Amino acid sequence: MSNQDPNRTRRRRGSARPTLKEVAAAAGVSSITASRALNAPERVNEETRKRVLEAVDRVGYVPNLVAGSLASARSRFIAVIVPSLANAVFIEVIKGLQDTFEARGYQILLGNTDYDLQREQQLVRTFLGWSCSALVTAGLRHSEGCSALLSNWDKPIMEVMELGEALDLNVGLDHEEAGRCMTRHLLERGYSSIVYVGACMDRDYRAHMRFWGHRQVLEAAGLAAPLIELDRLGSLEAGAAGLDRALAEFPDTQAIHFANDDLATGALLHAQRLGLRVPEDIAIAGFNGLPLGQHVTPSLTTIQSPREAMGRQAAEQVLRRLDHQPVTRRQQDVGFQLLVGQST
Amino acid sequence: MSNQDPNRTRRRRGSARPTLKEVAAAAGVSSITASRALNAPERVNEETRKRVLEAVDRVGYVPNLVAGSLASARSRFIAVIVPSLANAVFIEVIKGLQDTFEARGYQILLGNTDYDLQREQQLVRTFLGWSCSALVTAGLRHSEGCSALLSNWDKPIMEVMELGEALDLNVGLDHEEAGRCMTRHLLERGYSSIVYVGACMDRDYRAHMRFWGHRQVLEAAGLAAPLIELDRLGSLEAGAAGLDRALAEFPDTQAIHFANDDLATGALLHAQRLGLRVPEDIAIAGFNGLPLGQHVTPSLTTIQSPREAMGRQAAEQVLRRLDHQPVTRRQQDVGFQLLVGQST
DNA sequence: CGCTAACATGGTAGCGCTACCATCACGAAT
DNA sequence: ATTCGTGATGGTAGCGCTACCATGTTAGCG
Structure with a gap:
């Protein structure tokens, strides 16, 4: 006994x-x-x-934060879902989110979809299971099941990167207009044979939206809008390959509008290796305004998107909601800026 | 009623x-x-x-994963602590970790210390409160309180990036040896006036370890080892400034050994703008093997570190422990590779 | 035919914390 | 003196799940 x-x-x-x-x-x-x-x-x-x-x-x-969260039915987690970690753009948005949320005692739960909407749905399920305080996701496109899960959810949902029909809150920029803006610039510069080069645009549909804008401007000017799609994600290598293909398939190309700065810079550096003069032999434009493009010679003409600020603003909107303060605008346009360099 | x-x-x-x-x-x-x-x-x-x-x-x-974790006293969280998100190096390590852990159903909890050991300690406290299954942290240096918290913890602890006296598991490379390796190469190339340029080396102490290796080799050869420390973190801009300072303070400099590729590439592009020939007028070397440096002309001589693989290997070691499989080596050297480009 | 083992299922008691309500003391207002 | 509010504290009942043990139920075996 x-x-x-x-x-x-x-x-x-x-x-x-x-x-x-x-x-x-x-x-x-x-x-x-x-x-x-x-x-x-x-x-x-x-x-x-x-x-x-x-x-x-x-x-x-x-x-024991787990016990606390169970008892109070809320964790201090913010779910953040992005399509890729390989792309500097998302990293900078995450940085803006992280800085703002961490300062207020929230912890980020990071999920990576690899551009797969099913994967996103799975992540959303998991994150709902953690009683997150809010969810931030890149983009407005979701699987049906994902939208269903989210529409029954009573916490703030923030969709970043682009503008449009959002579930709840929305901070981003108009990609179609960004595409138009750059192509207008190229026309003003006097180029008329302009090729658009994108990478995996079925998945990176924001690049596709920029292409639409691009095409609108060219068609309005009575010009053709040839497109080259690379089947690997944006990188310096891919950009070099894009330049080669553009020159081979459209020998009279005067300018190339790349879907992003990685591609454009890769092409620009490759042009130098080939002995081509930029912009005299070939003009090159990008999108994003990464530091890289501003440090090469000639400097890259591109569109500056306020990535870290976008993350910060998104976080602030969400925090305002979490503090039960009125949110003035559910949709917020962070805008963009044409950065005219020496490459066009 | x-x-x-x-x-x-x-x-x-x-x-x-x-x-x-x-x-x-x-x-x-x-x-x-x-x-x-x-x-x-x-x-x-x-x-x-x-x-x-x-x-x-x-x-x-x-x-409800919160309830499940409370009942079972374990979450499927892996805490990951890095000093910065602005540095591509950590992003790639995180990517390796994330891919491997997510595939096995673990969720990463990401923390950013901004190179502040007190911040690290605070993050560790929070993460312990979430009953994480394991902790992965960049580097071997911790605050006293942080080490105390961790030594009383019974879950796997993985320290990545460098090799040395670890708390538990350790995957990384020998930064001192990497510094020696590059400087030996520079001596073999015939340079004797070599400046080392680092950024915030009090915080980025791994860069400092590489400098030690660098100095050892120079001193063994009877040469001086001048050092320039920039007071902002590595970036293309900072690299350009580093080149200017090196040329101003040490006019007979033949080669510059930069602490990382961002600095080195910034300097290389800046040299081109200044009309300096690389490597004839000035040789430039970096560290990391980022794609960027391989695409500029002349291509950058650097040291390739297997960052994503480091993340994957670290994750695999941790998973092995979580599966109660024997861990063969608590310390694992992922090595590095001298990449001889055209810049030296 | 009883005995054991393996399988399938259920009951219950937490995990460690917080929401909710209750209590009590004290001073101000009536 | 009574009422009321306010500030400080405590008791208790969960939060939703899983660990642990118990209970059938069936098959296998000598």
Whole structure:
């Protein structure tokens, strides 16, 4: 016969870490007071609070956030879903989000879809399961199941990158207009044989939207809008290949409008290796305004998108909602800027 | 008088989402069987399992992962702590980690220290509170409090990037040796006035380790090892500034050994703008082997570090531990490769 | 025919915390 | 003196799930 209560022989589950109860005991208060001392200091006497904090240090207490989230039915997680980590653009948006959210005590849950909408749906399911406080996702296109999951959800949803018919909040820029803007510039410069080169545009549909804008302007001017689609994602290598294909397939090409700066810069550097003069022999334009393109000679003509600012603004909108403050505009256009370099 | 049980008047806490209990009721089984059908299919009759899965779809059940984690005292989170998101190097390591962990159903919790060890400690506290399954952190240097927190922790800890005295697991490369390797190459090429240019080396101490290696080789050859420290983080701009300072402060410089490829490429492009011939007038070397440096003309001499592979290998080691498989080597050297370009 | 083992399922008691309500002391207002 | 508010604290009942143990139920075996 054990000298212990028989139902105490059951071994302790959970971790061996001290709990709030032990902190409370050490401070001589109830556990709920200890909880308040940590999470709502204004509701506890200054003296008591100090005693609790001292006890926390003494016993080496680390709050169990899982338990807290279950009890309060909310975590301080922000789900962030992007299509790729290989693209500097998303990294910078994430950086803007992370800086803003972390400063307010929120933790980012990062998900990567690899441009797969089914994968996005799966991530959304998982993230809903974590009781996230909000969800930020890149783009307005989702699978049907994903939209269904989200429309039944009562937390803020922020769609970034582009503008359009959004589920809830929306911060981004008009890609079609960006495409038009660049192509207008190319026409003004006097080029008329202009090729558009994109990479995996079935997946990167924002690049496709820019192409639409591009084509509108050319058609309005009575010009053809030849398109070259590369079957690998944007990179310097792909850009070089794009230049080769454009020159081979359309020998009289005067200018190439690339879907992004990686491609454009790759082409620009490749042109130099081939001994082509930019822009005299071939003009080159990009999109994004990455630092890289501004440091090559000739500097790249491109469109500057405010990526980190977009992340910050999106985060601020979401935070405003989480603080129950009125959100003035559900849709916010961060705009863009034509950066005329020496390559056109 | 309400027709409801009085203690039901209390409004429902938690979310309004269906729970496992409701799934179980819909499938005509107990909740524990429903739980097993989802999490341990082999322990449930095939027929029953199908009925449960069908009920899941019907009621639109999304598992509450917070509750599951509390009950089982483990989440499927992997904490990942890096000093910066602005640096492509860490992004690629994260990519390797993320791909490997996501494929096995683990979710990454990303933390950014901004090169601040106190911030790291705070992140570690938070992450311990989430019952993470493992922690991956960049670097071997931690605050005292951080080491204390981690040494009392019973889950796998992986330190990546460099090699040395680790808390638990360690995957990385020898930065001192990398510095030696590059400088030996520069000596072989016949340069003797070699300047090292780093950025924020008090924080980026791995760059400092490479400088030590660099200095050892020069001192062994009886040469001076002048150092220029820039006070902003690595970027193309900073590299350009580094070149200017090196030429101003050490006019007879023949070669510059930069702490990373961003700096080196910035300097290389700047040299072209200044009309300097590379490597005849000035030789330039970098570190990392970023694609960028391989696409400029002349191509950059650098050291290729296997970043994504480092992330993958680190993740695999951790997974092996989580699967209770023996870990053969707690320390794993991923090595590096001298990439001789046209810039030296 | 009883005994064991393996399989399938269920009941129950937490995991560690917080929401909700209750209590009590004290001073201000009536 | 009574009422009311306010500030500080505590008790308790969950949050939704899984670990642990218990209970059938069937098949296999000597």
